Amino acid sequence: MRLLLVEDHVPLADELVAGLNRQGYAVDWLADGRDAVYQGASEPYDLIILDLGLPGLPGLDVLQQWRAGGLVTPVLILTARSSWAERIEGLKAGADDYLCKPFHPEELQLRIQALLRRAHGLANQPTLAAAGLDLDEGRQCVTRGGVDIQLTAAEFRLLRYFMLHPEHVLSKSHLAEHLYDGESERDSNVIEVHVNHLRRKLGRAVIETRRGQGYCFTGATE
Numbered sequence: 114m115r116l117l118l119v120e121d122h123v124p125l126a127d128e129l130v131a132g133l134n135r136q137g138y139a140v141d142w143l144a145d146g147r148d149a150v151y152q153g154a155s156e157p158y159d160l161i162i163l164d165l166g167l168p169g170l171p172g173l174d175v176l177q178q179w180r181a182g183g184l185v186t187p188v189l190i191l192t193a194r195s196s197w198a199e200r201i202e203g204l205k206a207g208a209d210d211y212l213c214k215p216f217h218p219e220e221l222q223l224r225i226q227a228l229l230r231r232a233h234g235l236a237n238q239p240t241l242a243a244a245g246l247d248l249d250e251g252r253q254c255v256t257r258g259g260v261d262i263q264l265t266a267a268e269f270r271l272l273r274y275f276m277l278h279p280e281h282v283l284s285k286s287h288l289a290e291h292l293y294d295g296e297s298e299r300d301s302n303v304i305e306v307h308v309n310h311l312r313r314k315l316g317r318a319v320i321e322t323r324r325g326q327g328y329c330f331t332g333a334t335e
Contacts, residue, residue, distance in 0.1 A: 114159040114229060114274060115139045115291045119149040119175070120191065121167050125214075129162070132218050137253060137270045138225075139294040146170030150178050157290050158186050160228055162221075165192040165203070173206055180207035187228045191216075226250055233277045241276045244331075246315065248276055255315070262314050271307050275320065275330035284327035 116133060120126040121144040133140045141156070143149050146167035153161055153175070161179075165172035176188060187209045192199070200211050209231075210224055230236055241248040247256045253269040255262045264272065270292050275283070285301035293299050308320055308328060321329045 114270070114277075115141070115157065115294065116225075117149070117153055117156070117158045117161045118142045119146070119153070119162065119167065119172065120144065120164045122164075129221075132222075133225075136222055136250070137266060137273065139270075139292060139297070141295045144168070146172060146175045149175050153179055153186070154182055154184050156295065159291060160225060160232075161186055161188045162225075163188055163190050163208075165190060165199075173203060176203070176206045176208060187232050189221075189224060189228060229277060235277070241273065243276055243279055244319075246276070246319075248273060257315075264314070265310070267303075267307050268311055268314075271304070272311055275328075279330050282323050282326050282329045287327065 114137075116138050118126060118129055118133070118140055120129065120142070123144070126142055126144070130140045130142055141152070141158075143152060144167070147169040149163070149167070150170065163172050163176060167175065172190065172192075176190075179186075179188070188207065189210045189212060190203050190208045191212050191214060192203075193214045203211060209228055212221060212224060227236070230238055230241070235241070241250070245257050248269075249256060249261075250273065252261075253266065254264055255272060271288070274288065274291060285304045286299075288304050289299035289301055292304075312320055319331065321331055323329055
């Protein structure tokens with residue numbers, strides 16, 4: 114999953130990017146509201162974390178411009194402002210959730226997971242689960258029949274994206290756009306390698322190849 118973090122406090126941004134990377138997210142970071150207006154609307158982000166107190170353009174104005182332009186990407190607001198009036202303004206502008214500073218990193222992690230599941234119609238699921246597979250996002254492994262199946266970091270990122278998009282046909286280029294940040298080199302052949310590794314661990318039928326189109330996570334067993 115590819116996230117955009119818009120935060121002008123550099124030490125906090127560095128801490129958040131490092132933590133989100135450890136959780137398997139690809140993160141692009143911006144510090145100016147004017148840059149965020151363009152990049153948030155032009156890149157395929159799965160979720161945006163937005164500070165309100167930004168230079169260039171306040172976060173609330175950034176959010177209003179995104180929503181006015183039709184952007185539907187979930188937005189989680191970070192702010193040092195805790196008044197109810199400001200929270201209500203943010204929600205009216207189109208924020209999906211609010212988190213006041215200071216906050217515990219685990220709370221941010223859980224809110225991100227919940228927003229991503231909600232955005233894909235899985236809000237009623239406490240965890241990602243399909244066809245006997247349960248993805249443990251904290252331990253970055255998958256469980257089948259009570260047995261843990263260990264995953265590499267890359268396999269975990271790919272499987273999480275597949276499980277958030279069951280029965281969707283996803284091209285290699287689409288997967289690369291959502292699994293790597295804007296600074297990373299994107300190699301579609303690497304996606305194929307990780308798909309094959311997942312098939313060896315979970316069964317070939319779990320991920321179908323659609324010739325000329327890409328891959329489809331079916332969750333089917335052999």
